[in-house]
């Protein structure tokens with residue numbers, strides 16, 4: 001195997017490896033708080049530079065997510081550049097596992113976009129530094145949705161003075177794994193829910209099961225609601241959509257909701273309280289970590305529920321310091337990292 005170390009300022013270790021059809025990158029951003037945790041993404045990239053950018057951006061994101069989730073874990077991420085045709089999927093993951101193993105436990109991987117628990121089983125035969133195997137917690141979505149629900153309650157309390165969602169209207173964008181679980185929790189708590197999905201059949205099925213209204217995927221931005229919950233794709237809070245929102249709170253599970261650096265300010269200018277995505281959607285990571293750390297299900301649930309207090313604290317801090325919620329979140333992480341580094 002051809003293994004190349006890449007020096008990137010701000011990253012502890014970045015490794016690019018090739019072996020036949022296999023071409024992968026592991027980026028360890030920080031182990032200041034503990035072993036770097038972050039999944040393996042299998043994706044078709046146009047060039048190695050794009051894959052490297054993705055690994056760097058995602059690994060840094062994991063440092064922030066894990067730190068604010070209160071975990072003693074750092075941030076890392078790895079990517080496998082998918083070949084045009086995958087002849088031997090297991091061979092790809094065995095090769096990747098050898099690279100992960102080479103890092104000697106400074107990085108633990110799990111599944112991510114394009115990878116499955118079965119792929120993690122393949123890797124686990126080569127290295128112990130793998131989570132998310134098929135005998136593990138399984139689908140993280142219910143835990144993610146629970147954390148989103150708690151973040152949503154905290155943001156509602158911040159905006160309206162009480163965290164009770166009963167009687168409120170929540171517009172949920174995306175009724176996939178996380179969205180459907182969130183709809184369930186919201187309905188159990190007595191909220192009125194409006195759903196939308198580009199997959200109209202999926203939206204209709206969730207609406208029927210939980211007794212919600214359905215609108216078209218485009219109309220969800222215009223719904224007269226108290227809360228808008230993005231649970232589909234990233235980049236959906238942007239100059240076009242923010243001006244259309246009728247909600248006073250945005251709290252959802254999607255990653256990278258703000259399209260560009262100004263979108264946080266755009267929300268604030270409209271008086272919309274935003275629960276930063278990487279804080280709100282950490283329930284799955286918290287539960288995965290808890291499983292490795294030997295926490296009981298009740299302990300995992302308590303740590304997921306604590307997302308509420310993290311969101312409450314960062315929103316208060318944003319107000320008192322005159323900064324945006326995602327900036328307050330980043331500051332809390334940077335303080336934790338600085339304290340760990342002594």
Ligand code: NAD
Nearest residue numbers: 140141144174176177178197198231232253254255281284
């Ligand atoms: P999913 O693929 O199960 O669901 C996404 C849903 O969004 C699909 O039903 C899809 O049809 C729909 N969708 C796509 N584009 C849409 C649009 N423009 N308008 C309306 N609906 C649209 O994915 P998921 O696991 O539920 O994850 C949802 C989001 O949450 C993603 O951004 C994911 O990265 C993030 N996330 C998920 C988890 C988890 O535990 N699953 C954890 C953290 C973050």
